[in-house]
Amino acid sequence: MKAPTLPYFLFNILLLIQSLALTTPIAHKSASCAKLNPRIEWRSLSEVQREKWISSVKCLGSIKHRRLSHIAQDVLLDGKHSIYDDFSYAHNAMQKSAHSNPYFLPWHRWFLYLFDTATREICGYKGPTPYWDWSQDSVSLLDSPVFDSSPSHGLGESGDCSEDRDCTITSGALVAPFFSLSFPIPHVLRRNLSLNTWADLGGGAHNQTIGAETVHNITSSFAGDFFRFQHKLTLMHNHIHNFVGGDLAGVCPKPISEETCEDNDYAGYTPNDPIFSLSIDIISGKILFLKILTAFRESL
Numbered sequence: 037m038k039a040p041t042l043p044y045f046l047f048n049i050l051l052l053i054q055s056l057a058l059t060t061p062i063a064h065k066s067a068s069c070a071k072l073n074p075r076i077e078w079r080s081l082s083e084v085q086r087e088k089w090i091s092s093v094k095c096l097g098s099i100k101h102r103r104l105s106h107i108a109q110d111v112l113l114d115g116k117h118s119i120y121d122d123f124s125y126a127h128n129a130m131q132k133s134a135h136s137n138p139y140f141l142p143w144h145r146w147f148l149y150l151f152d153t154a155t156r157e158i159c160g161y162k163g164p165t166p167y168w169d170w171s172q173d174s175v176s177l178l179d180s181p182v183f184d185s186s187p188s189h190g191l192g193e194s195g196d197c198s199e200d201r202d203c204t205i206t207s208g209a210l211v212a213p214f215f216s217l218s219f220p221i222p223h224v225l226r227r228n229l230s231l232n233t234w235a236d237l238g239g240g241a242h243n244q245t246i247g248a249e250t251v252h253n254i255t256s257s258f259a260g261d262f263f264r265f266q267h268k269l270t271l272m273h274n275h276i277h278n279f280v281g282g283d284l285a286g287v288c289p290k291p292i293s294e295e296t297c298e299d300n301d302y303a304g305y306t307p308n309d310p311i312f313s314l315s316i317d318i319i320s321g322k323i324l325f326l327k328i329l330t331a332f333r334e335s336l
């Protein structure tokens with residue numbers, strides 16, 4: 037395990053992403069990349085590969101550091117925050133400026149690149165970069181193999197939402213005390229799988245709104261209108277957050293009231309759930325990102 041040098045620079049790097057994404061000219065290189073990290077859909081990974089990836093995530097969560105070096109007023113943190121927490125912190129800090137606008141795709145792509153790099157350079161992960169193609173599960177989302185209860189290679193099922201349990205997960209490899217989170221307050225991972233209809237997110241239950249047909253409609257129906265395309269794409273991705281619920285939906289841990297959560301802009305700690313990097317990858321990652329951009333460019 038190497039020294040955790042990345043977190044001290046991570047936040048500033050993420051803040052720079054917006055300007056870099058749109059101001060850096062695209063270099064047209066003909067040379068091919070020296071090394072490509074394959075992206076593999078979660079269900080195509082072996083159990084050993086899943087376990088190794090989850091272990092690298094837990095490794096990032098186990099490395100605590102004293103402070104972020106360049107946060108506002110140079111506030112000292114209490115030494116209980118981990119490298120994993122840094123990613124949630126950075127995402128929340130960028131909640132308003134990297135969402136619902138053209139920065140959404142490039143910023144998240146870069147965010148995932150940094151996260152993937154951290155698993156490799158800090159925690160020695162050497163396997164493929166996993167993603168979750170949720171459109172494959174749209175007919176039966178609750179049965180997705182992503183929600184596996186295995187204590188070694190499973191990401192866990194829905195949480196226990198009975199009174200005072202706050203939808204804490206009780207199965208899989210990410211249960212306490214093996215994985216814990218710091219933002220907005222210390223807590224364990226929470227999930228609340230739900231197929232509720234979210235009319236404001238485009239209508240229909242979650243499992244009806246993230247299928248291949250929706251993906252096709254979004255990529256082919258808004259020729260010449262980037263902003264409507266952007267809007268619909270954002271709505272589709274919101275369905276994944278809200279279907280999984282809990283941390284991935286930006287719901288604050290119970291001791292924090294909904295009002296306080298909203299007033300303090302705590303809703304952006306969604307990378308608290310490692311499913312974040314799997315689910316956002318279909319949008320900003322190689323597969324759907326290229327598919328969407330290609331379809332959109334061709335429609336212009």
Ligand SMILES: [Cu+2]
Pocket residue numbers: 127135144
């Ligand atoms: Cu985001």
